[in-house]
Amino acid sequence: FEFVEEVERDLHKELGEQVEINFNVSTTTGSSPNTLTFRLTDSDEQRLHSSVDKVQQELAKEQVITKVSTDLDITVKEVQIEVDREKAKDYGFVPAQIAQTVNQMTKGQLTTQIMAEDGAVLPVYTGFGQVFNDSIESLKSMQLRSPAGLFVKLEDIATVSVQEGPVSIRRSDQAAAVAFFVEYETKESLGGISAKVDKALEKADLPSETQVVFSGDRELYDSAINDMLLAVALAIVLVYIVMAAQFESFKYPFVIMFTVPLMIIGVAIAMFATNTLIGVTSVIGVLVLVGIVVNNGIVLVDYINQQKAKGMATYNAILLATQDRLRPILMTALTTILGLLPLALGIGEGTEMNQPMGIVVIGGLVTSTLLTLYIVPIIYSLMDKETRKMR
Structure with a gap:
């Protein structure tokens, strides 16, 4: 890990900021090196995002922490369709019906299944091909049939746009969750960074509804140290019992x-x-x-x-x-x-x-x-x- 830091420093010195350098290094447990992971969970997503901002601000103050990233930082461009409930209601649509229709017209609908010669069951989808997948404009012009028999363009009842969206939606115990990845310097120990992170979480003054759950090396560290200390105590007791029996x-x-x-x-x-x-x-x-x-x-x-x-x-x-x-x-x-x-x-x-x-x-x-x-x-x-x- 020290070697990686040294090489990264030398490459940045030679190449400057014109390139992004990434190293694929893992520890013996398979986790990322010098990285502490934990997650915040809350039933209220808005309160959860507020807690995430507080924790990020407190962690950024620690000098030994080199980088703090979360699930919210990793995004990808996606097409988002936001239904105007009032307009949809006027035409007799419900949001779930609109979502189902758009899905069928862009991805197709399962109409039948055929049996291949090797016995495999192959699904057959019937759809419009790439007609509505080529551009945002073609998606906006998609016509939906209302319960009254009228054809309404998608753009008349919903806003279609390209936005940044999360790569994955994380859930923990049926509550919204955001994972933190805290990278720290090689000279800092896992126990030392754990104490600093605990202190930062305390300063963040999170609501009682927001829970902090540690994972990865920190979780293994806590459980292993407790188990080993219990083993030491048990060893002392067993040694004493054996000697008491021998010396009578x-x-x-x-x-x-x-x-x-x-x-x-x-x-x-x-x-x-x-x-x-x-x-x-x-x-x-x-x-x-x-x-x-x-x-x-x-x-x-x-x-x-x-x-x-x-x-x-x-x-x-x-x-x-x-x-x-x-x-x-x-x-x-x-x-x-x-x-x-x-x-x-x-x-x-x-x-x-x-x-x-x-x-x-x-x-x-x-x-x-x-x-x-x-x-x-x-x-x-x-x-x-x-x-x-x-x-």
Whole structure:
């Protein structure tokens, strides 16, 4: 996406504004890159168009937004026939009858069907050919037969003109809808632009009847982040339950679980230092870390319990465990860190998507491993009755 922006800038510099340059680029989800999409819905079309103008004005004030377009901006020339109800009534016409007659005389009418040799059913239309399709004047001179038997020209009961009309009419939950396409700079994250768009919508002060519905990457982002955070919380609970069953105690697993917040320090530092954004892959890294960082705590606490079972005092067991388990803890942590290093450095084709996961896991492991050797013994000493009141 950065490459596309660079090439577009260079081409505009060489060619100026004499040509229109478009790039066909899509994300891994199939959506347009750096584009946030949402739609406004309202049962009243006039109120909806007023809301659209307000939102466009607020979004245009954001510097990171490069372009704002809607369904209303994309139009095509079409022939519009506006019936004068009073004149039509005088001749005994209703608008629906006029529309049906014009449709039959321009497109023809289905009169029969024939069976082809291969069994296909082919419809047969009877009409006037291109007589009324050649020009606006021929359409205006079209004569319609009234219920009274009089022939009336179309231009006498309706206004025929060429106007700009929408390419498509969008509906959402049986209400009129207008889709927004907000293009923003590559340096801006999806979470950042989402916050800016939410703020702009708030400033627009839309009526309560006008609803805002997000779609595309924003919809996936909201649902994915919520699901992943729920998965992280569930992982913490499951890890605690498993350790409680293994240690046959609720106290010691609680001590070990203090390694989880220690990893958040490293995750925050690593992501800030590498300018990595929070996304689905980085949250997966946090999910993986929940199961990895507790290993060091398990090794430490289990060894302390083993020494206490042999009759050693709690204070001495804690000191011995931090000395004897230092090398095994460092070895297990280093193997994981070094194994993920190529992924964190982005070495290899297509590693950009999973690179945040490697950065998160390495950052969390480094701080969790180092701080576990200090924090877990302190928490253990506070939980044990022998060392709780020691100075």
